[in-house]
Amino acid sequence: MSDRPSPDDSRHDSAGDGAGDGAGDGAGDRATATRPVYLDSASAEPLHPAARDVLLRAAEQGYADPRRLHGPGRAARLLLDNAREVTAQALGVRADEVTFTGSGTEAVHRGLLGLHRGRARSAGGFLVGAVEHSAVRHATRWTGEPVHELPVTRLGAVDPSAAADVVAEAGPVAVAAVQSANHEVGTLQPVAAVLDALAGDTPLFVDACASAGRMPLPAGWSAAAASAHKWGGPAGVGVLLVRKGSVWRNPFPGDDRVDERAAGFENVPAALAAAAALQAVVAERDEVSARQRAMVERVRATVGATVPDVEVVGDPTDRLPHLVTFSCLYVDGEALVTELDRRGFGIASGSACTASTLTPSHVLAAMGVLTHGNVRLSLTRETTDDDVDRFLAVLPEVVAELRARVGP
Secondary structure, three states: OOOOOOHHHOOOOOOOOOOOOOOOOHHHHHHHHHOOEEOEOOOOOOOOHHHHHHHHHHOOOOOOOOOOOOHHHHHHHHHHHHHHHHHHHHHOOOHHHEEEEOOHHHHHHHHHHHHHHHOOOOOOOEEEEOOOOHHHHHHHHHHOOOEEEEOEOOOOOEOHHHHHHHHHHHOOOOEEEOOOEOOOOOEEOOHHHHHHHHOOOOOEEEEOOOOEOOEOOOOOOOEEEEEHHHOOOOOOOEEEEEOOOOOOOOOOOOOOOOOOOOOOOOOHHHHHHHHHHHHHHHHHHHHHHHHHHHHHHHHHHHHHHHOOOEEEEOOOOOEOOOEEEEEEOOOOHHHHHHHHHHOOEEOEOOOOOOHHHOOOOHHHHHHOOOOOOEEEEEOOOOOOHHHHHHHHHHHHHHHHHHHHHHOO
16 A cells, blocks of 8 residues: 555544543643634634644655656645545545636636636626635636626525526627625525526536535536635635536646646645545535525524624525624724624634625625624634633624714
């Protein structure tokens, strides 16, 4: 048996790698009661133990350029091929449909714009959901082509019937882009219904960064994108999927790489670690998702009952299992994040990628819900019932204090 690091033989027992449970030890109980609680896995999931094990071992063997013919290069190529095979199996795709990129954003840009370039001579413009990630929105605008937005319901799901209306009025579009699930409110998107409404050969790009690993990929995509740090892999690893037979052309300057979908030298150890984490997450997702869904349902019910003037947003059932978002009237979202952080809770407010600009979330605005005082909780695989109970106990007090500061 080879001693080459592989996701298949990695250990992913989390015992001993984080804060202890404190059982039977008063000091441990106090440590558990006061330890920080990270509730922002939608931005980045903590590194999965499976990824940590593989990353350390692969760094010793995967340093060389996998395109070189010498021994170290061949060793790196074997690791890269292994990562591609494991990723493909976990996502239910072919290995030759998988390309590793430098980030999820790069995978989005390459996938979406590559489909667009492949259709440039036959159709122009884009059809996109109004709640797509900013990476999709920026990419479509960068082309200068018309962008037609699909409206969404108050729960955050795109309206499939609008797709047929847009095509009937504006003519064929080059690419349709519909995310698998919304990154801010967790609502699952009706990807199949949009495809049915288009009823043609329009290629579909699916941004699956929020859901990959947590849920199966939707059917019907021509290209898709995922991001390893969302499922507990290392940051700096994106996954571009291009369906066999899809017309895709490199939208950016190329290099001397054989795979035109890749740009430069892949981070082989990180790609292998990302594959290991994905494999582990898929294997455990039924149990983890059930546990997280129960905790999120408790948050949705309790916040609405204990915090006055609050709106819990997103679909209550057709959603990602680990994510919940709500908005509080008369409270600044950034202040709420700061005060909860002071009490040991790491959460997000507004759009995960635009909160620092202090601009309202385009997702919440498109839904027609409150955009002020927004909070997004996203549970990690290690989040416990006690963590959620502590958060729910603190939240009403924090909201009341912030409202008192601004007065009646």
